[in-house]
Amino acid sequence: MKIGDVSKNTKLPTSTIRYYEEKGLIQSSGRKGLTRTFSPGVVDRLALITLGRNAGLLLDDIRVMLLPDGVDIDRDRLLARADELDEKIKQMTAMRDGLRYAAACQAPNHMECKTFRRLLNIATKRWGRPSAHERN
Template sequence: MKLDIGEVARRAGLPASTLRFYEERGLIASSGRQGLRRLFDAGVLERLALIATGRAAGFSLGEIGAMFDANGRLAVDRALLLSKADELDRTIARLCAMRDGLRHAARCTAPSHLECPRFLRIPEAAGVGALGRGRHRSRQAKAPLR
């Protein structure tokens, strides 16, 4: 079954411009034209779902493209998946520390947030050092903000 670009865009929830961009990048391929409109095989919807999953996990379009072999079949590099999972773990830990710090700051009874040592660790949890000074904490001080 062939789908025109408008139907693929509607079903995938993407603008046609994104489909054209993905085609230019070699992530999807049209199978012909009907007048000026690109036609796609119905399997493109599954491929678009895989691309969306990869994007949601933080993979670049280049990394996603490399997950398909020359024949368009999925050929995922498992080491790359593990590396991305580790990266997500680090991001989750950083975001949890930020969340916990913000909750503490909202309840903190210090006269000024700048007098609260836990508040002062929030920028560090965000990866910018103590209030942007680039101060490095010792191992002991790296405990989550709670």
């Protein structure tokens, strides 16, 4: 398959495909002129990489799981990531509930609302200040 065909099948930009090849996550099977070619199995491999990235795994974590002719899934790493996601879901649920309350609060000034002030206090203790990445 030409790199453009792989891109169409996976919905990944060719630059991402090239980057994954550079990082050793995938391998081209050769070239047809100046165009990289890949075996059809690269589509499944890219799907695994995409799944891992969407789950929040780092490329290094994913690379370790990818074997030349298959995968060796680190079940403990997946369970740890699932636990991290559970904690994030709890935090985001509390944040959502706080935002809904703040939006519905009838106090003339939210800073006068005891419940809203309690939410601010909880947010500061539980989550601290957002990182630069989270603020942007």
